[in-house]
Amino acid sequence: MVKNQDIIHQLNQKVRYINKHLNDCLKNHGLYNAQWSIIYYLYKNGAKTQTEITQYFHVEAPTVTRTLKRMEANGWISRTQGQDKRARLIQLTDSAKEKYFDIEKSVASHEEKMLEQLSEEEKNVFYQLIQKLV
Amino acid sequence: MVKNQDIIHQLNQKVRYINKHLNDCLKNHGLYNAQWSIIYYLYKNGAKTQTEITQYFHVEAPTVTRTLKRMEANGWISRTQGQDKRARLIQLTDSAKEKYFDIEKSVASHEEKMLEQLSEEEKNVFYQLIQKLV
């Protein structure tokens, strides 16, 4: 019978490894893992406030502030004031949208390698089990 | 059919959430996730060099140097020079060994919560699938 601690431990080991190598592949595009995740989220879901991003990623506000500032400085996003003057609306720049497919392509090829040992059926089962976590 | 990118994305989402809450529970013992992982590893496998720790966790050398220095400063480990004068042998202190079971107990209770939606059979399947990653 497999132990809870071994599951969590192996999960961390693999995710650390996957992200390390994902960063290698993103480096060619001048991006980091966290920044790519935000681009992916905004591309699929349109403009969002910082709070929405914070809640979606289960990450604290200062983390998002920092990463978005870097992304703004590097021309990936714009941050405009919303109707609520406290809030900032985050949008992908046209330049980011143009680059999106190229980046997605190399990320997809990396992700395929990471999952190549799983059959389609196993991927489905795996995904269902991940959803049951927490 | 589930997409590779969704699997990796959800994996990251869940692991980020699990570790965030694991840190909450470790805070009571004056520990962080990475430090607890090293204690766990040394407790199960005995004294190791920094290189062995680096290789086991798929982490770069400077990361390990830093974390071990903090752990030494806080009395969790000792770092002694090996026969190879370049190498350092890392050992748990007696104090760390004494505290081990208490910490493991609260970590175990946290991990159980994270996995409570999975049956024993599902946990086995999940563990097998995790092993197939990378």
Next chain:
DNA sequence: TAAAAATAGTTACCTAGGTAACTATTTTGC
């Protein structure tokens, strides 16, 4: 055996997570 190459670890600096304490708005409630 002496020079070159490899290995173990460190230092300096990058991004990404966290908490605590703060400002500036908006919402609530008396």
Next chain:
DNA sequence: GCAAAATAGTTACCTAGGTAACTATTTTTA
């Protein structure tokens, strides 16, 4: 309607991941 409370975001500082460039040993090899 004004004071209190809640909310959105920022700043300062903590740990944890990374790379590049370095020192000090050990191993290889010519």
